[in-house]
Amino acid sequence: DIQMTQSPSSVSASVGDRVTITCRASQGFGPWLAWYQQKAGKAPKLLIYATSTLQSGVPSRFSGSGAGTYFTLTINSLQPEDSATYYCQQASAFPFTFGPGTEVDIK
Amino acid sequence: QITLKESGPTLVKPTQTLTLTCSFSGFSLSVSRVGVAWIRQPPGKALEWLALIYWDDDKRYTPSLESRLTITKDTSKDQVVLTMTNMDPVDTATYYCAHTHSSTWWAYWGQGTLVTVSS
Numbered sequence: 319d320i321q322m323t324q325s326p327s328s329v330s331a332s333v334g335d336r337v338t339i340t341c342r343a344s345q346g347f348g349p350w351l352a353w354y355q356q357k358a359g360k361a362p363k364l365l366i367y368a369t370s371t372l373q374s375g376v377p378s379r380f381s382g383s384g385a386g387t388y389f390t391l392t393i394n395s396l397q398p399e400d401s402a403t404y405y406c407q408q409a410s411a412f413p414f415t416f417g418p419g420t421e422v423d424i425k
Numbered sequence: 426q427i428t429l430k431e432s433g434p435t436l437v438k439p440t441q442t443l444t445l446t447c448s449f450s451g452f453s454l455s456v457s458r459v460g461v462a463w464i465r466q467p468p469g470k471a472l473e474w475l476a477l478i479y480w481d482d483d484k485r486y487t488p489s490l491e492s493r494l495t496i497t498k499d500t501s502k503d504q505v506v507l508t509m510t511n512m513d514p515v516d517t518a519t520y521y522c523a524h525t526h527s528s529t530w531w532a533y534w535g536q537g538t539l540v541t542v543s544s
Contacts, residue, residue, distance in 0.1 A: 409529035
């Protein structure tokens with residue numbers, strides 16, 4: 319199985335800040351990485367797929383990049399509604415695996 | 426508009442078998458490259474992919490639970506069913522079903538159903 323890790327586990331930032339979340343994989347794979355946002359009590363929401371493609375309707379302040387074993391999710395100009403937990407997911411090989419999540423809190 | 430909704434028991438006893446149904450609309454599981462997955466999330470913990478069934482009845486399971494899982498589809502009813510045998514308290518989680526089409530990520534999710542395993 320491809321193991322996914324994320325850092326930091328949590329971050330507290332102010333409105334307008336830039337936040338970067340890192341996702342690392344135990345082995346390299348192609349661009350088959352997705353990012354999800356999950357708010358309390360809700361189902362995950364797909365933000366980015368194929369490493370850097372923004373899902374329809376997702377604000378452009380979200381962006382993704384990376385390759386191999388290292389991927390990042392960046393939130394530019396953090397907004398109050400971005401308070402959530404963010405998960406990366408490798409979509410390259412069965413079994414699909416998720417990172418442990420990064421909680422983003424607004425100061 | 427694609428929608429999915431999970432249904433099933435909210436409480437099961439240890440060793441019992443859990444049966445969850447995902448009822449969906451807005452797509453057909455008879456269309457090429459469409460699939461429905463089950464993903465779960467224990468309270469306060471991360472997401473875990475469990476199983477996936479494709480339009481052509483290809484089925485995939487997470488290896489650690491494969492012996493306990495069965496996924497089936499009923500195209501005429503627009504439903505996917507997941508059964509998990511020998512339930513244990515560690516299986517307490519919110520169970521989600523999700524749709525995929527020509528990809529291995531999920532843009533459409535159900536609201537989730539919380540299943541508690543307790544005697």
